[in-house]
Amino acid sequence: MAYSDKVIDHYTNPRNVGTLDKSSHKVGTGLVGAPECGDVMRLQIQVDDNNMITDAKFKTFGCGSAIASSSLATEWLKGKSIDDAMKIDNMDIVEELALPPVKIHCSVLAEDAIKAAINDYRVKNGMTAIESEKVHH
Amino acid sequence: MDLPIYLDNNATTPMDPRVLEAMLPYFTTKFGNAASRNHPFGWVAEEAVDYAREQVAKLIGATEKEIIFTSGATESDNLAIKGVFEMYKDKGNHIITTVTEHKAVLDACKHVEKMGGRVTYLPVKEDGLIDLDLLEQSMSSDTILVSVMYGNNEIGVIQPIKEIAAIAHKHGALFMTDAVQAVGKIPVNVITDGIDLLALSAHKIYGPKGVGALYVRRKGPRVKVTAQMDGGGHERGMRSGTLNVPGIVGLGKACELCMQEMESEAKRLSALRDKLQSSLLELEESYVNGNTEHRLPHVANISFKYVEGEGLMMAMKDLAVSSGSACTSASLEPSYVLKSLGLSDDLAHSSIRFGLGRFTTEEEVDYAIEVTKKSVRHLRELSPLWEMFKEGIDLDKIEWAEH
Numbered sequence: 001m002a003y004s005d006k007v008i009d010h011y012t013n014p015r016n017v018g019t020l021d022k023s024s025h026k027v028g029t030g031l032v033g034a035p036e037c038g039d040v041m042r043l044q045i046q047v048d049d050n051n052m053i054t055d056a057k058f059k060t061f062g063c064g065s066a067i068a069s070s071s072l073a074t075e076w077l078k079g080k081s082i083d084d085a086m087k088i089d090n091m092d093i094v095e096e097l098a099l100p101p102v103k104i105h106c107s108v109l110a111e112d113a114i115k116a117a118i119n120d121y122r123v124k125n126g127m128t129a130i131e132s133e134k135v136h137h
Numbered sequence: 138m139d140l141p142i143y144l145d146n147n148a149t150t151p152m153d154p155r156v157l158e159a160m161l162p163y164f165t166t167k168f169g170n171a172a173s174r175n176h177p178f179g180w181v182a183e184e185a186v187d188y189a190r191e192q193v194a195k196l197i198g199a200t201e202k203e204i205i206f207t208s209g210a211t212e213s214d215n216l217a218i219k220g221v222f223e224m225y226k227d228k229g230n231h232i233i234t235t236v237t238e239h240k241a242v243l244d245a246c247k248h249v250e251k252m253g254g255r256v257t258y259l260p261v262k263e264d265g266l267i268d269l270d271l272l273e274q275s276m277s278s279d280t281i282l283v284s285v286m287y288g289n290n291e292i293g294v295i296q297p298i299k300e301i302a303a304i305a306h307k308h309g310a311l312f313m314t315d316a317v318q319a320v321g322k323i324p325v326n327v328i329t330d331g332i333d334l335l336a337l338s339a340h341k342i343y344g345p346k347g348v349g350a351l352y353v354r355r356k357g358p359r360v361k362v363t364a365q366m367d368g369g370g371h372e373r374g375m376r377s378g379t380l381n382v383p384g385i386v387g388l389g390k391a392c393e394l395c396m397q398e399m400e401s402e403a404k405r406l407s408a409l410r411d412k413l414q415s416s417l418l419e420l421e422e423s424y425v426n427g428n429t430e431h432r433l434p435h436v437a438n439i440s441f442k443y444v445e446g447e448g449l450m451m452a453m454k455d456l457a458v459s460s461g462s463a464c465t466s467a468s469l470e471p472s473y474v475l476k477s478l479g480l481s482d483d484l485a486h487s488s489i490r491f492g493l494g495r496f497t498t499e500e501e502v503d504y505a506i507e508v509t510k511k512s513v514r515h516l517r518e519l520s521p522l523w524e525m526f527k528e529g530i531d532l533d534k535i536e537w538a539e540h
Contacts, residue, residue: 003451019524032538033537033538035482035532036483038446038483039445040522040537041521059519059521059524060519061448061521062445062448063448067519
């Protein structure tokens with residue numbers, strides 16, 4: 001199975017690899033997946049007083065598509081409000097990276113990581129977590 | 138040095154140019170059907186097949202009449218297991234095999250179960266070897282066949298074949314071995330090992346794809362298998378179908394070359410493999426899978442913890458290797474062989490199999506070491522698990538959301 005150019009690009013030059021201070025109340029952290037399943041994503045967002053995402057970082061244990069999905073997610077998160085970020089759909093990632101059907105779960109995981117990071121930030125700052133009712137593709 | 142570098146010789150091997158050379162005339166000028174008894178075209182083909190039969194027999198210590206040519210080891214495994222079951226089912230219906238066998242053996246056994254057979258799948262110890270006491274205990278009066286692979290395709294461990302054969306025989310059962318990975322790599326002898334049926338394949342020993350053989354013992358005891366394909370009654374009635382003469386010539390030549398070069402090749406390859414392995418084990422949290430003492434000379438299966446195998450292979454794009462990671466299999470399950478060693482799923486996901494071969498050079502191994510180390514370090518920088526491990530967090534205590 002060949003990877004798309006965009007997956008290879010994100011995999012070879014991953015954007016925003018790193019760690020934010022998870023104890024800061026301005027930082028939301030989402031850790032999703034499981035080592036037994038072969039992928040774990042940690043996505044973190046730094047949010048300013050206007051609920052705008054000013055920085056995003058990730059680290060991912062997983063295949064090339066999982067790494068590329070999380071790298072892309074951090075790019076998309078920067079500059080978005082947490083409300084807009086909540087609307088990022090896994091199928092947008094699938095489309096952007098041209099993921100084949102067997103790799104759709106990587107995009108699902110990235111979406112889950114985004115939502116988990118936002119909810120972590122929301123709860124830390126006195127807001128309620130938003131339950132996702134969406135059925136994944 | 139040409140890139141990419143091929144280190145997946147357990148999957149298949151490139152054909153030796155000397156094998157190709159031997160085969161070529163049998164595609165064009167010497168094209169006859171080996172079953173044509175009435176003209177020189179047939180005689181030439183038959184002569185070539187007979188010669189190849191001797192070459193194959195010699196490599197495993199058999200006689201030429203005991204070699205049945207097939208389309209490959211999958212067919213040989215099927216013919217041996219289903220063929221023995223059908224032939225001996227009045228004597229008993231029990232077969233013993235192991236959980237780490239190749240799918241060709243496991244699935245043939247599943248088929249036997251559907252036909253009313255009873256199959257015991259022996260577990261393996263954490264080094265990949267079977268427990269002989271457990272085998273002994275599993276034998277019963279209706280056991281007709283014990284089938285244990287010689288060398289494992291994923292981790293390279295070599296089972297105690299002589300001891301297993303002796304236990305089978307003591308209880309009146311036949312002993313069969315899938316020796317695809319071992320034949321031509323280490324000395325295999327059906328007489329001294331006590332093997333009654335043995336499957337081998339050409340393309341794992343620098344021969345062509347699509348041809349293999351099944352050794353069926355003729356003396357002490359005379360073993361028979363029921364044919365699985367109906368037709369012209371070729372190969373002493375055990376395997377019908379016009380013989381693949383060029384392929385068979387290639388298999389014969391490949392066996393002859395192994396006979397001549399195996400000993401020096403094994404020495405050279407185990408030295409290179411050991412160099413690769415010891416260099417890679419310098420990486421923190423890396424582990425060899427399977428027994429390292431009883432192991433094929435050209436294989437090393439290593440897990441690099443906190444790094445996922447498919448992601449790693451993507452970084453090592455100039456190396457052709459394979460992984461036990463789920464992402465590389467159609468089933469999305471990590472390797473059943475590694476799991477049967479008691480490896481946790483995450484270590485199975487982190488495994489890479491390096492399979493060296495006749496054409497692997499030291500320069501290539503040095504390059505592989507460098508690329509693998511660099512890639513593991515790179516991916517650990519990206520790995521949240523590595524970071525948590527470094528911070529001293531016990532990953533087993535985290536409640537992961539399985540998906």
